[in-house]
Amino acid sequence: MKILVVDDELDICEILQYNLETEGYEVDVVNSAEEALALNLTEYALILLDVMMDNMSGFQMAHKMKENPTMAQIPIIFITALDGENHMVKGLNIGADDYIVKPLSMKTVKARVNAVLRRVYPHGMRNGISAETVCYEGIVLDLKAKTVSLDNQELPCTKLEFELLSFLLQHPGTVYSREDLLKYCWPQDTFVLDRTVDVNITRLRKKLGPYGKQIKTRVGYGYCFEK
Numbered sequence: 001m002k003i004l005v006v007d008d009e010l011d012i013c014e015i016l017q018y019n020l021e022t023e024g025y026e027v028d029v030v031n032s033a034e035e036a037l038a039l040n041l042t043e044y045a046l047i048l049l050d051v052m053m054d055n056m057s058g059f060q061m062a063h064k065m066k067e068n069p070t071m072a073q074i075p076i077i078f079i080t081a082l083d084g085e086n087h088m089v090k091g092l093n094i095g096a097d098d099y100i101v102k103p104l105s106m107k108t109v110k111a112r113v114n115a116v117l118r119r120v121y122p123h124g125m126r127n128g129i130s131a132e133t134v135c136y137e138g139i140v141l142d143l144k145a146k147t148v149s150l151d152n153q154e155l156p157c158t159k160l161e162f163e164l165l166s167f168l169l170q171h172p173g174t175v176y177s178r179e180d181l182l183k184y185c186w187p188q189d190t191f192v193l194d195r196t197v198d199v200n201i202t203r204l205r206k207k208l209g210p211y212g213k214q215i216k217t218r219v220g221y222g223y224c225f226e227k
Contacts, residue, residue: 001025001026001045001046001117001121002025002026002027002028002043002044002045003020003025003026003027003028003044003045003046003047003048003113004027004028004029004030004036004039004041004044004046004047004048005017005020005027005028005029005030005047005048006030006031006032006033006035006036006047006048006049006050006053006058006061007029007031007048007049007050007053007079008031008032008050008053008054009050010031012050012079012102012104013029013031014029015104015106016029016048016079016104016109017029019106019109019110020109020110020113023110023113023114025113028044032053032054032055032056033049033053033055033056033057033058033060033061034055034056036049036061037061037064040137040227041065041071041074042070042071042074042135042136044074045074045075045117045120045121046074046075046076046077046113046116046117046120047065047074047075047076047077048077048079048109048113049061049062049076049077049078049079049096050078050079050080051078051079051080051082051087051091052080052081052082058078058080059090059091059094062076062078062091062094062095062096063094066094066095069140069149069152070135070137070138070139070140072095073133075097075116075117075120076095076096076097077096077097077098077099077100077112077113077116078091078096078098078099078100079100079102079104079109080099080100080101080102081101081102082101097116097119097120098112098115098116100112132144134166134169134170136169136172136211136214136225136227137211138150138151138152138211139165139169139208139211141162141165141166141169143166146162148162148165150207150208150209150211155207155208157204157207160185160186160200161200161203161204161207163184163185163186164181164185164200164201164204165204165208167181167184167185168215168223168224168225169225171224171225172224172225172226172227173224173225173226173227174224175218175221175222175223175224176222176223176224177221177222178194178197178198178222179194180222181197181222181223182194182196182197197223201215201223214226214227
C-alpha cells in the first residue's frame, strides 16, 4: 500500500517515512499541499496531512479533495501541533479519518495508520486503490454497483464496455491481445470474432471522450490503458 506524507517539516517527513516503510508501506513525501495536489492522489491508500503549512493549509487541501469525487474516498489523517478540541472537531468534520497531535509517538502513528487502513479497506487494496473502486482522473468505476461516472456524470455503459474498461484500468500499462480480452471480458460460452474486440474498443473510446485516448493500440500486439 502507498502512503503520502504531506508536511513542511523535513525532519517529521523523514521520521514518518522511515517508520512507515519499516511497517511494509511504500511512502512518498512532499512538503506542501500544492505539491501534493499536483500528484495523482488516487494512487495512495492514505494521506498523512499536516495542517499548518505555508500558502495552502492541510484543511484547505482536504476540502479540495472531498469536493472531488475521484479523491473524496481517500482516507486522511491530520498530523498537527494544533491540539485544541475545536481544531480536532474541524478536521473530523471535513472528513478526516483521524487526528494526531504533535509531538508524535511513532508507536501511536503506526497503530492509527494500521487501524484506519483496516477499517477503510477491509478486503484489501488492488493496485493502490480501493478493492471496490477504480479511478483515473475523471473516470470512476464502482465495481460493486457496476457503474461508471465521467467527470461527475453517470456514463451509461453496456456490460461488455464496463468489463473492458474495468479490466484495462485495473492493469494499466499492460498490453493485452484480442484473445486475452476475449478470455477475460467476454462470457466463456459465447463465440465471437477477434474483430468484435476492436468494435467495442472503438465504442468505448468514443464514450470516454477526452479520456478515450488513454486506451492505446499497440499494433501487432493489442490494447492497453496508459496513465
